Amino acid sequence: MQKRAARPNGFPRKRFRFHPAQIVAFGFAGTILIGTLLLTLPIAKVGPGGATFMEALFTATSAVCVTGLIIVDTATYWTGFGQVVIMLMIQIGGFGIMTFASVIGLAVLRKLSLRARVTAASEVKSVGLEDVKGLVVGVVRISLIAEGVVAVMLTLRFMIGYEEPLGRAIWLGVFHAISSFNNAGFALFSDNLIGFATDPWICLPICGAVILGGIGFPVIVQLRKHLRSPLKWTMNTRLVLVGTIVLLVAGTVYITALEWSNPKTLGPLDWPDKILVGFFQAVQTRTAGFNSVDNAGLDSATLLGSDVLMFIGGGPAGTAGGIKITTFAVLFFILWAEVRGEVAVNVFGKRLSRAVHREAITVVLLAVFVIMSSTAALMVMTDISLDRLLYETMSAFATVGVSTGITAGLPVAGQVILILLMFIGRLGPVAFASAIALRDRRTAYEFPKERPLIG
Amino acid sequence: MQKRAARPNGFPRKRFRFHPAQIVAFGFAGTILIGTLLLTLPIAKVGPGGATFMEALFTATSAVCVTGLIIVDTATYWTGFGQVVIMLMIQIGGFGIMTFASVIGLAVLRKLSLRARVTAASEVKSVGLEDVKGLVVGVVRISLIAEGVVAVMLTLRFMIGYEEPLGRAIWLGVFHAISSFNNAGFALFSDNLIGFATDPWICLPICGAVILGGIGFPVIVQLRKHLRSPLKWTMNTRLVLVGTIVLLVAGTVYITALEWSNPKTLGPLDWPDKILVGFFQAVQTRTAGFNSVDNAGLDSATLLGSDVLMFIGGGPAGTAGGIKITTFAVLFFILWAEVRGEVAVNVFGKRLSRAVHREAITVVLLAVFVIMSSTAALMVMTDISLDRLLYETMSAFATVGVSTGITAGLPVAGQVILILLMFIGRLGPVAFASAIALRDRRTAYEFPKERPLIG
Ligand SMILES: [K+]
Numbered sequence: 001m002q003k004r005a006a007r008p009n010g011f012p013r014k015r016f017r018f019h020p021a022q023i024v025a026f027g028f029a030g031t032i033l034i035g036t037l038l039l040t041l042p043i044a045k046v047g048p049g050g051a052t053f054m055e056a057l058f059t060a061t062s063a064v065c066v067t068g069l070i071i072v073d074t075a076t077y078w079t080g081f082g083q084v085v086i087m088l089m090i091q092i093g094g095f096g097i098m099t100f101a102s103v104i105g106l107a108v109l110r111k112l113s114l115r116a117r118v119t120a121a122s123e124v125k126s127v128g129l130e131d132v133k134g135l136v137v138g139v140v141r142i143s144l145i146a147e148g149v150v151a152v153m154l155t156l157r158f159m160i161g162y163e164e165p166l167g168r169a170i171w172l173g174v175f176h177a178i179s180s181f182n183n184a185g186f187a188l189f190s191d192n193l194i195g196f197a198t199d200p201w202i203c204l205p206i207c208g209a210v211i212l213g214g215i216g217f218p219v220i221v222q223l224r225k226h227l228r229s230p231l232k233w234t235m236n237t238r239l240v241l242v243g244t245i246v247l248l249v250a251g252t253v254y255i256t257a258l259e260w261s262n263p264k265t266l267g268p269l270d271w272p273d274k275i276l277v278g279f280f281q282a283v284q285t286r287t288a289g290f291n292s293v294d295n296a297g298l299d300s301a302t303l304l305g306s307d308v309l310m311f312i313g314g315g316p317a318g319t320a321g322g323i324k325i326t327t328f329a330v331l332f333f334i335l336w337a338e339v340r341g342e343v344a345v346n347v348f349g350k351r352l353s354r355a356v357h358r359e360a361i362t363v364v365l366l367a368v369f370v371i372m373s374s375t376a377a378l379m380v381m382t383d384i385s386l387d388r389l390l391y392e393t394m395s396a397f398a399t400v401g402v403s404t405g406i407t408a409g410l411p412v413a414g415q416v417i418l419i420l421l422m423f424i425g426r427l428g429p430v431a432f433a434s435a436i437a438l439r440d441r442r443t444a445y446e447f448p449k450e451r452p453l454i455g
Numbered sequence: 456m457q458k459r460a461a462r463p464n465g466f467p468r469k470r471f472r473f474h475p476a477q478i479v480a481f482g483f484a485g486t487i488l489i490g491t492l493l494l495t496l497p498i499a500k501v502g503p504g505g506a507t508f509m510e511a512l513f514t515a516t517s518a519v520c521v522t523g524l525i526i527v528d529t530a531t532y533w534t535g536f537g538q539v540v541i542m543l544m545i546q547i548g549g550f551g552i553m554t555f556a557s558v559i560g561l562a563v564l565r566k567l568s569l570r571a572r573v574t575a576a577s578e579v580k581s582v583g584l585e586d587v588k589g590l591v592v593g594v595v596r597i598s599l600i601a602e603g604v605v606a607v608m609l610t611l612r613f614m615i616g617y618e619e620p621l622g623r624a625i626w627l628g629v630f631h632a633i634s635s636f637n638n639a640g641f642a643l644f645s646d647n648l649i650g651f652a653t654d655p656w657i658c659l660p661i662c663g664a665v666i667l668g669g670i671g672f673p674v675i676v677q678l679r680k681h682l683r684s685p686l687k688w689t690m691n692t693r694l695v696l697v698g699t700i701v702l703l704v705a706g707t708v709y710i711t712a713l714e715w716s717n718p719k720t721l722g723p724l725d726w727p728d729k730i731l732v733g734f735f736q737a738v739q740t741r742t743a744g745f746n747s748v749d750n751a752g753l754d755s756a757t758l759l760g761s762d763v764l765m766f767i768g769g770g771p772a773g774t775a776g777g778i779k780i781t782t783f784a785v786l787f788f789i790l791w792a793e794v795r796g797e798v799a800v801n802v803f804g805k806r807l808s809r810a811v812h813r814e815a816i817t818v819v820l821l822a823v824f825v826i827m828s829s830t831a832a833l834m835v836m837t838d839i840s841l842d843r844l845l846y847e848t849m850s851a852f853a854t855v856g857v858s859t860g861i862t863a864g865l866p867v868a869g870q871v872i873l874i875l876l877m878f879i880g881r882l883g884p885v886a887f888a889s890a891i892a893l894r895d896r897r898t899a900y901e902f903p904k905e906r907p908l909i910g
């Protein structure tokens with residue numbers, strides 16, 4: 001039994017009037033609004049007139065939430081100005097979510113360690129402005145370094161392999177580097193990256209940036225410090241790294257095997273290209289949303305497997321979406337402990353804190369509820385098949401951005417649902433999990449214990 | 456921390472050489488085998504020759520697991536002998552699952568109460584043969600009474616409303632009473648109960664039997680004893696009753712609203728008939744599997760909502776399938792506790808035992824895994840759309856028996872998957888949950904605690 005704690009959730013009262021989640025939600029909404037206004041300007045759109053409000057709102061939300069779903073073609077509908085606005089929104093969205101989730105993560109971990117030594121009151125620390133500044137600087141530095149390296153690689157390739165003039169090659173390199181490190185999936189080609197499907201010099205740097213952005217800031221920081229001493233890695237780092245490798249291998253095998261002889265996707269390719277494209281697709285489906293085959297041609301079973309990859313997503317406190325690898329891993333280890341008949345849920349030699357079980361379950365249940373009800377609503381509105389609609393809602397919620405091409409054709413109400421899904425999917429899991437983890441629990445008194453039958 | 460317990464899981468060693476779940480699995484498999492052999496006899500099939508092994512195996516599995524999926528028409532393919540065999544298998548399957556789950560439930564509850572007063576060693580009790588005998592007698596008595604009442608009602612209606620001769624009316628009454636109380640969904644009409652869609656004198660007694668069988672033996676026993684003193688009801692009874700009402704109302708509203716003007720289903724009916732059919736469909740979709748409209752004509756969104764109803768299913772230790780209302784309710788109350796920020800998960804003024812959280816999660820995760828992988832496998836094998844395949848696998852796993860009519864056309868491998876799903880779905884959740892609940896947990900030592908980031 002636990003009493004009402006005097007100290008509020010690790011954040012000093014005077015510095016934050018709002019909960020950080022509220023600040024970030026307002027910040028995201030504000031950025032989307034500004035982006036929407038900029039995109040409705042006539043100079044943002046090719047040809048006469050400006051974009052409609054809905055086109056601008058959808059694009060801005062998709063960019064700030066680093067999703068990549070589009071209802072107008074990024075390459076041909078927007079001018080250079082419009083594309084720069086999109087790129088900046090992606091960068092702001094990426095910075096925002098990484099910083100926010102890292103601050104929240106720090107607060108959660110500090111709260112836990114405080115609980116463990118609750119008597120040492122002098123050691124009470126909270127997350128102050130200095131910490132936030134430090135995190136912002138770290139996030140910006142790592143993002144710019146990663147984006148810079150990938151931008152140079154892509155620029156060189158666009159110059160050498162595709163004879164683009166220097167200026168355009170740099171622009172393409174920078175845009176796609178930012179879009180990939182931030183897991184946004186926006187591309188400056190009307191067919192996304194299908195034109196580069198068999199070019200590893202384009203595909204692999206983009207995959208590298210996507211994976212790096214997707215494992216999350218805390219893991220990147222730890223790898224920089226302790227790359228060669230895995231014994232020092234936290235449970236978070238281990239789960240994210242192992243989970244990433246498992247999902248990449250399983251995803252590549254699943255997609256490549258199912259699409260191997262599909263004439264609309266991998267069928268016409270040689271076998272090394274099949275594997276390259278299968279791997280690319282597995283990397284992108286987890287969270288980034290680029291595509292090097294036409295997703296509309298994928299087999300239904302591939303779509304279903306992709307839904308699972310999207311739902312799980314990437315690492316926490318990164319640019320990836322979904323419920324996060326760690327959340328999924330917690331459920332897996334609970335299951336494993338039950339199957340093996342163990343009292344505690346142990347993960348790589350550490351005991352999993354019990355509070356985390358319920359956090360993970362709650363995030364998953366809410367995510368399932370949101371996705372299912374959105375899908376049902378879209379089914380009522382349209383005649384599109386379940387596999388495509390589920391792929392679309394999963395893509396929006398997990399801020400992935402892949403689509404079988406139905407986005408633009410949805411009714412306005414359907415597009416509004418996707419906008420809400422992107423926003424909720426981007427901020428919801430981390431905000432909700434942190435709200436649970438940081439809250440001071442209250443118990444009036446304990447009820448007597450009882451249990452129903454299960455199964 | 457908990458030591459290895461000396462006493463094994465509540466069952467005395469000498470009386471049971473196998474775990475009860477193993478005995479029941481062998482029993483079910485044996486009954487299916489005998490039924491299969493009987494159904495391959497030429498006297499079981501109309502016309503020359505006998506049924507194929509696959510037809511007989513599928514039908515026997517569907518009957519013993521009280522599912523109701525069929526690949527040949529019960530009404531016209533089987534002779535009276537074959538139909539009697541099916542009826543007997545339904546009855547044996549229903550008795551079997553109710554007794555098994557009740558015995559298991561008793562053992563789980565006794566183990567829990569023993570733990571609560573672990574010092575009182577003299578009070579140690581286990582589930583012995585007398586208990587099992589008592590439960591069997593109780594199950595048989597309640598089943599026969601309920602089936603008898605419904606059989607009489609149906610027989611009268613078939614005589615009076617449809618001018619069936621006495622013998623045939625009794626046969627129809629008995630068969631459909633057994634099929635409905637045991638939630639089997641087999642019917643002796645080629646269009647199932649579509650011909651009686653607007654006849655409340657047929658539909659409502661069948662719904663009553665289905666609901667009664669589906670709330671489970673422990674709830675029926677408690678209602679008989681303490682109908683008028685709800686304060687004495689266990690958490691199990693409360694959850695099942697409240698959950699049943701909520702699901703029936705929500706299901707009726709959802710289905711009726713979505714199908715209201717669908718020309719293939721409720722469209723042509725008057726509004727009172729729309730509501731009757733919608734209610735009937737909501738009752739049947741949860742677990743029994745009769746249908747009074749053509750399921751193939753249902754809207755995709757209705758199929759998706761039906762999937763949810765099927766997945767949840769009915770009460771534990773009854774003839775219903777699915778993960779069970781209680782399992783779903785546990786997840787719901789965990790979510791609710793997290794949203795409200797409470798330390799303990801409280802259900803109707805009782806604290807939910809913590810072990811139950813992990814039991815419920817484990818059952819749900821395994822169920823999702825089994826259903827998803829079966830669905831993906833069927834998607835690879837066929838060109839059928841996801842909404843129909845998911846409806847089919849959910850129907851098999853939750854032993855519901857509704858179908859959009861694709862069962863007979865599936866390849867043999869697909870039908871084998873459905874057979875396995877019916878068997879696993881019938882015994883899996885209760886066997887797995889009980890194995891978890893009854894096992895003596897072992898802990899070598901405790902690891903230090905740590906947590907990853909969630910969301
Ligand atoms: K994305």
Ligand SMILES: [K+]
Nearest residue numbers: 522638743855
């Ligand atoms: K059934």
